Structures are given as structure tokens and as C-alpha cells.
Amino acid sequence: MTRPTRPTIPGFTYRRVPVAEGVALNVAVGGSGSPVVLLHGFPQTHLMWRHVAADLAADHTVICPDLRGYGDSDKPREAGPDTYSKRTMARDVVALARALGHERFALAGHDRGALVAFRAGLDHPAVITHLACLDVLPTLDMWEALHGTAAAVGFHLYLMAQPPGLPERMITASADAFFAHFLDLWAEDPGAIPAGVRDAYLTACRAAVPSIVADYRASAGVDVEHDEADRAAGNRLTMPVRVLQQDWGAALGYEAAALWGAWAPDLRHSTVSCGHFMAEEAPGDVTAALRDLMAR
Numbered sequence: 001m002t003r004p005t006r007p008t009i010p011g012f013t014y015r016r017v018p019v020a021e022g023v024a025l026n027v028a029v030g031g032s033g034s035p036v037v038l039l040h041g042f043p044q045t046h047l048m049w050r051h052v053a054a055d056l057a058a059d060h061t062v063i064c065p066d067l068r069g070y071g072d073s074d075k076p077r078e079a080g081p082d083t084y085s086k087r088t089m090a091r092d093v094v095a096l097a098r099a100l101g102h103e104r105f106a107l108a109g110h111d112r113g114a115l116v117a118f119r120a121g122l123d124h125p126a127v128i129t130h131l132a133c134l135d136v137l138p139t140l141d142m143w144e145a146l147h148g149t150a151a152a153v154g155f156h157l158y159l160m161a162q163p164p165g166l167p168e169r170m171i172t173a174s175a176d177a178f179f180a181h182f183l184d185l186w187a188e189d190p191g192a193i194p195a196g197v198r199d200a201y202l203t204a205c206r207a208a209v210p211s212i213v214a215d216y217r218a219s220a221g222v223d224v225e226h227d228e229a230d231r232a233a234g235n236r237l238t239m240p241v242r243v244l245q246q247d248w249g250a251a252l253g254y255e256a257a258a259l260w261g262a263w264a265p266d267l268r269h270s271t272v273s274c275g276h277f278m279a280e281e282a283p284g285d286v287t288a289a290l291r292d293l294m295a296r
Helices: 046-056 086-099 112-123 139-145 148-159 166-173 175-186 195-206 209-219 222-233 256-263 283-294
Strands: 013-020 023-030 034-039 060-065 105-110 128-134 241-245 267-271
Touching: 013 086, 023 046, 023 086, 034 046, 034 086, 034 112, 034 283, 046 060, 046 195, 046 283, 060 086, 086 112, 086 209, 086 222, 105 112, 105 283, 112 128, 112 222, 128 283, 139 222, 148 166, 148 209, 166 175, 166 209, 175 195, 195 209, 209 222, 241 256, 241 283, 256 267, 267 283
Parallel strands: 034 060, 034 105, 105 128, 128 241, 241 267
Antiparallel strands: 013 023, 023 060
């Protein structure tokens, strides 16, 4: 058993599950029924799903891990580009579900977790029954969409893409201010992340700077290569896909639904009226979208 970052999801049990050599994930599990795995984003932990998970647990087995490198999961030292590639992290998720007795499952991710979910859908189409991605673009499309002065909104993407050393030192020197910047900037409803949860996020991120940077560094390198290879091969997501996003595509000059549609023939795409942390700011909308997805 692990001592999870406090607070926890009420009614859920916690354990550590080995998923790869030297890597175990901290995971909260609750409910019963068909399985759904929920993957958190940045700068958060599995706790971001606390409202949605509690609702879905009424008729699903809900599995909420901390991604490798985050929260109370193991944080292997970056040994190369694959250590924190989304392909590697997707394998973690499949191994986790299998260890818990589930060969097939629905998968939803937010932000960084959505990139892992997207990769899992492409790499493991026989395993992922339904796929939801919240407020993100696929990695390749994200980099192609960022250009000119509008790209300043993603300054952290460029900072953490730099070679090992400088970004880790800069962020560690002011970790709380760095991570709190995004919690404050991206939330339209600050009350959706109460003080205890906010402190848990900052504590977890403060202890994970090298692995968080490695995750982002992979997204500027090997993750792009994997997406490019799939695009060239014409690979698509074969399962039903649900995408929820803020309506920020117009500001950067792209149409999000069209970009997602190129990857997902069976797509339902919609925008929501809240901040980036939609599972905490609009949990009812997110839960309804996931239930609709899993009914397809």
C-alpha cells in the first residue's frame, strides 16, 4: 500500500501497482462495473478527477492513477527520450489495467493525460473501447498550431523542451510560483481548486520537477516522431472518441474539431464554458460527456 498525496478521493482504495521494470503507479480504485481509466493533466494529480470519479463509480469500476513521474507514482530518472514518451506512459496504463484484471477498458485523459490516452488509442486499439480527450490537441497538431506571438501562451512548452539542466534548475528555484502560475491563469473558477487540493498539487509538483520536465521534453521530440509516423501511415483512432475543449482555437488560427476529425472518424467534439480544469470546474458536463461516450 502507498501513502497517497493528501487529500484523497473519498470511498476509493489506494494501492501501488508495478507496471514496468522499476516503475509502480499510485492508483485509486472505486466502484464496480465496466472499467474506465481517468488520466490527470498538468500541474495536477489523479485528485483532479475526484468529482467525476465519484459519480462514475455508481456504475463503473473507476481507475485513477498518477502518471509515471507525477504524484505518488515512481519517477524514473530520464535515461533517454523513451523514458517519458507517451508511448511508454500508454504502456504503463495498459499494464495497470491488466494488473487490475481488465483486458479492455474505456480511457479518458485531460491535458498531459489526454496525450497519453491519444497514444494508447493509436497503439492499443484492441484494448481501448472508448476514448475521451479533454482540452488538448494531439502533440503534432499542437506544435503546428503554435506560431508567432500567439505561441507565447505556450512558453512552458518551449522552456521544458530544452536539453536537461537549465529548465530543471530554473523551475526548481521557484517551483511553487511556476506551477501556481498555471493553476491561477488557467482556472476561470479559482474556487474549484480549494486550498487543500491546491497545496497537494504544488507539493506533488515540487517533488517531481525533473520528471515533469522530462515528460514535456519528450513531447517536443519522440512524441512528435510517433505522431508523424502514424500520420504518414494513415493510422486513425478506431474507437468512439469524445473531445471536450475550451473555445481557444480561433485565437491561434485553427479549427480544433477539424484537427481531431483527421485522427478520429467516429468523433463527437464540443466546447465547454469554463476554464482549463474542466473536470473540477464543470464536473457535471464532463461526467455527462463520458457517460454519453461509453453508451456509444
